[in-house]
Amino acid sequence: MQKVAKFHKVSLQQFERDWVEAFGAGQPVRDIYSGIPLPRRATFGSAGYDFVLPGDLKLGPGETVRIPTGIRAQMRAGWVLLCFPRSGLGFKYRLQLDNTVGVIDEDYFNAENEGHIQIQLTNDSKEGKTLVLEAGQGFAQGIFLPFGLAEGDEAGGQRTGGFGSTDNKGDI
Numbered sequence: 001m002q003k004v005a006k007f008h009k010v011s012l013q014q015f016e017r018d019w020v021e022a023f024g025a026g027q028p029v030r031d032i033y034s035g036i037p038l039p040r041r042a043t044f045g046s047a048g049y050d051f052v053l054p055g056d057l058k059l060g061p062g063e064t065v066r067i068p069t070g071i072r073a074q075m076r077a078g079w080v081l082l083c084f085p086r087s088g089l090g091f092k093y094r095l096q097l098d099n100t101v102g103v104i105d106e107d108y109f110n111a112e113n114e115g116h117i118q119i120q121l122t123n124d125s126k127e128g129k130t131l132v133l134e135a136g137q138g139f140a141q142g143i144f145l146p147f148g149l150a151e152g153d154e155a156g157g158q159r160t161g162g163f164g165s166t167d168n169k170g171d172i
């Protein structure tokens with residue numbers, strides 16, 4: 001199997017910025033950061049790399065949270081990382097990614113935010129179940145896939161920001 005990517009952690013400074021934006025100040029961000037492992041596959045044949053929660057999480061029905069994962073992915077040209085919920089949490093809680101699938105572009109790695117992968121989740125439980133998970137538990141999985149280009153494609157722009165940053169497509 002070919003190796004097409006390498007995971008890294010973002011810097012502590014970047015993680016702290018995004019963590020405080022998501023959860024506010026007052027948590028031991030340095031400890032949370034140092035406890036984050038690089039994503040791993042559970043078994044030899046698994047396709048998905050599990051992203052784990054940096055901190056404990058309690059998410060009531062209908063609630064949404066954005067999780068700064070602390071992780072960035074360096075990929076070979078022509079590859080993309082797609083992020084999905086972990087199946088078990090989807091089955092039990094209807095845990096959803098707000099954007100349904102997270103598309104992590106190969107050129108996001110060098111974005112201004114260090115390519116910090118953030119995953120926004122909603123507990124869409126129809127049975128009023130509250131999701132309770134501890135730091136270190138897997139909550140999402142990422143799969144590397146190759147992508148192709150269309151004839152006549154002349155995209156030449158540079159990605160700099162994170163979510164929605166290239167909305168003004170005239171800029172790229």
Ligand SMILES: O=c1ccn([C@H]2C[C@H](O)[C@@H](COP(=O)(O)OP(=O)(O)OP(=O)(O)O)O2)c(=O)[nH]1
Pocket residue numbers: 083099101102103104105106108116117118119120161162163164165166167
């Ligand atoms: O769940 C996600 C989805 C995206 N991203 C990052 C990686 C991706 O490369 C970047 C931009 O995402 P995308 O291209 O899907 O969003 P967009 O709203 O179309 O942004 P842009 O206009 O920058 O392409 O944001 C995440 O960290 N988590």
